[in-house]
Amino acid sequence: MAKKPLLFRGSFPEVPVSKLAVSDNDDGGSSTSAHASGKGLIGTVLEAYNGHLHLQLRPDDIWISILLQFSNYANGRSESLRSKFVSHAGKMGLKVSSIGTLETVDFGALSMAMMNEISNNLKDPTLQEWFLPGFSTTTAADNVTAAATVMATMQQYFSYEFGILCGIPLVTLLGSVED
Incomplete structure (x- = not known):
């Protein structure tokens, strides 16, 4: 399988990788490939414009930006929009749990489970x-990321609780039946 920097070069042979600004990059931070801007969507566009860089965007980047703005809009009008989203008054408590420790639990899976709730x-x-x-x-x-944005959008209607279940995974009682 080709390395991503080679894929970039194959996709944009006329654009040196050092002249490529991308809104997101999942290549593990390889220094030989294009790097993501840490400035968000608009910051990335401005960086590309000001640096005369080729701009590479994904529809996901645009969508997350739209969701973030929708979240700001909805939070500013939460009570007037309440009837559009939920039937209950106040905040409904939602809880999701997973087995693990703080070091091993899959927080992404917990976020998606909360999105389902x-x-x-x-x-x-x-x-x-x-x-x-x-x-x-x-x-x-x-x-x-979208699930976390939805949680922020719906924070006036729901409270969130995440549980990490741990404890003794197995108990073995030694001895005989007579004991």
Whole structure:
């Protein structure tokens, strides 16, 4: 399998990798490939413009930016929008749990589980399909980012609790039946 820097060169042979600005990069931080801007979507566009760089965007990057702005809008109007999203008053508590420790638990899976809980308690559960990106470029990290954004969007309607189940995984009682 070709390394990603070679894939970049094959996709954009006329653009040196050092002249490529991307909004996201999942190559593990290789110094020989294009690097992601840490400045968000608009910052990446401005960096590319000011540096005369080739700009590479994914639809997921645009979608997450739209979701973030929608979150700001919805949070600023949470009570007037309440009837569009939920049937309950106040905040409904939602809880998800997973087995593990702080070092081993899959926080992405917990976020997606919370997204499912939110969806199950919305007036229209199919909104989950709208919230989550579904592009050919979508990664698991994109879905987790969208789920976290949905949690921020719905924070006036739900409170969130994450449980990490741990303890004694197995008890063995030694001895005989007579003991």
